Amino acid sequence: xxxxxxxxxxxxxxxxxxxxxxxxxxxxxxxxxxxxxxxxxxxxxxxxxxxxxxxxxxxxxxxxxxxxxxxxxxxxxxxxxxxxxxxxxxxxxxxxxxxxxxxxxxxxxxxxxxxxxxxxxxxxxxxxxxxxxxxxxxxxxxxxxxxxxxxxxxxxxxxxxxxxxxxxxxxxxxxxxxxxxxxxxxxxxxxxxxxxxxxxxxxxxxxxxxxxxxxxxxxxxxxxxxxxxxx
Numbered sequence: 443x444x445x446x447x448x449x450x451x452x453x454x455x456x457x458x459x460x461x462x463x464x465x466x467x468x469x470x471x472x473x474x475x476x477x478x479x480x481x482x483x484x485x486x487x488x489x490x491x492x493x494x495x496x497x498x499x500x501x502x503x504x505x506x507x508x509x510x511x512x513x514x515x516x517x518x519x520x521x522x523x524x525x526x527x528x529x530x531x532x533x534x535x536x537x538x539x540x541x542x543x544x545x546x547x548x549x550x551x552x553x554x555x556x557x558x559x560x561x562x563x564x565x566x567x568x569x570x571x572x573x574x575x576x577x578x579x580x581x582x583x584x585x586x587x588x589x590x591x592x593x594x595x596x597x598x599x600x601x602x603x604x605x606x607x608x609x610x611x612x613x614x615x616x617x618x619x620x621x622x623x624x625x626x627x628x629x630x631x632x633x634x635x636x637x638x639x640x641x642x643x644x645x646x647x648x649x650x651x652x653x654x655x656x657x658x659x660x661x662x663x664x665x666x667x668x669x670x671x672x673x
Contacts, residue, residue: 443654444505445485446470446492446545447514449478451617452565455643456512456650457484463651468505472515492541501545502552510654511549512563513542518618519579530579538583543590550594550604559603563653564591566664568612572672588664595662605661607653612668614641637669 448457448469457469467485470492471478478487488504490497492515502508519534521527546562553560566588568574569581588608595606613619613628622628623640631637649667653660666672 443510444468445512449481452643452646453514455647459647470501492545493536498545498548509560512650514565521579534579534583539586550598553604554602561654562606563650564608566608566610568610568668568672571610592662605658608664609649610664610666611646612641612671616643631671637671
């Protein structure tokens with residue numbers, strides 16, 4: 443299995459869970475080499491930037507018998523002022539849409555060419571399925587990814603049986619949302635009883651494992667792991 447961003451806040455829990463269950467892993471990271479070294483015993487580590495075609499090829503070449511792909515990588519694409527919005531939009535489209543979707547499509551093509559009935563898991567966000575003010579840059583790219591993932595799932599259904607699903611995390615106490623939680627931005631949802639607690643990386647890891655199970659009958663779905671916040 444290939445886990446892109448598998449050393450980060452949300453990805454790390456999935457890497458540990460899958461490794462504990464005996465999965466053979468290739469774990470990709472973009473820049474934080476010190477953090478990545480903590481996972482050396484759990485799988486093969488590869489540094490790659492999936493917005494670059496040559497790096498996507500490098501990852502797929504490293505997994506000639508690829509069955510499962512999970513892409514945790516992304517960028518919060520925050521803009522504090524209107525003048526920063528355009529740059530944030532362009533960044534989000536590259537990091538949160540183009541890179542993951544191109545890799546997913548290239549992985550699916552390789553699976554199809556080998557007759558592998560594999561599984562692909564992509565990551566969107568609660569902000570792509572519900573409206574949150576100030577989320578234009580981040581949510582726009584992630585909403586595009588969500589729709590493109592469903593198109594890929596439809597293209598890969600039937601005899602190919604390559605399942606493509608998306609996870610939409612809520613307020614998770616890991617990764618991109620950590621800073622927002624620390625600032626108190628989401629406290630009211632917990633304090634008012636909208637959600638029972640903030641999410642944990644392990645909540646996401648269980649969903650990843652579900653979608654990567656062999657002979658699954660689930661494809662083209664978007665699973666919100668958000669404690670009910672988008673209800």
